[in-house]
Amino acid sequence: MGESRRTQPVGRTRVPIWAGYAACLWAAVFAAMSFYWALGGTLGLKTIGTFAQSRDATFVAMLWATGIVKAGGGLVALALVRPWGHRVPRPLLLGCAWAGGIGLILYGSGNLLQHALMAVGMYSVPDAIGSTTAVWWHLLFWDPWWIGGGVLFSIAAWGYTTRTRN
Numbered sequence: 001m002g003e004s005r006r007t008q009p010v011g012r013t014r015v016p017i018w019a020g021y022a023a024c025l026w027a028a029v030f031a032a033m034s035f036y037w038a039l040g041g042t043l044g045l046k047t048i049g050t051f052a053q054s055r056d057a058t059f060v061a062m063l064w065a066t067g068i069v070k071a072g073g074g075l076v077a078l079a080l081v082r083p084w085g086h087r088v089p090r091p092l093l094l095g096c097a098w099a100g101g102i103g104l105i106l107y108g109s110g111n112l113l114q115h116a117l118m119a120v121g122m123y124s125v126p127d128a129i130g131s132t133t134a135v136w137w138h139l140l141f142w143d144p145w146w147i148g149g150g151v152l153f154s155i156a157a158w159g160y161t162t163r164t165r166n
Helices: 018-038 057-079 083-087 090-119 132-163
Strands: 007-010 013-016
Touching (some): 018 057, 057 083, 057 090, 090 132
Antiparallel strands (some): 007 013
């Protein structure tokens, strides 16, 4: 009776659903950045490397594709916490959510290590990145951003797993 709208009781614990909404917001912001850059926006483009500033057709196509994937991730995150998400087969929804969460954490962590090695001079900065400034942006912003998204998706997937367990 006294249940919060943000959590549902499971045994003696309460499972948060905030992570699903936060993962959706994370994905929406990330998708918006991709679409902005694909449409020709330049704000923040220098933070990812010189390859991004070339406006190469392949890179622009990649921006559109990743924007669509990120928006799809936002829908997956919402499906984990909204009633309409129960229409999606549980194994498919959880598979996408867990794969996304773990994949984002691994991708961000691998990049974090690589960029840390570049920042301390143990690994040379590739031409595609172009500058140590971009390396520091990756190290202090982009790589943690990927990891944070992975953590949010993983918490949301865990919450859905717990709430929908038979």
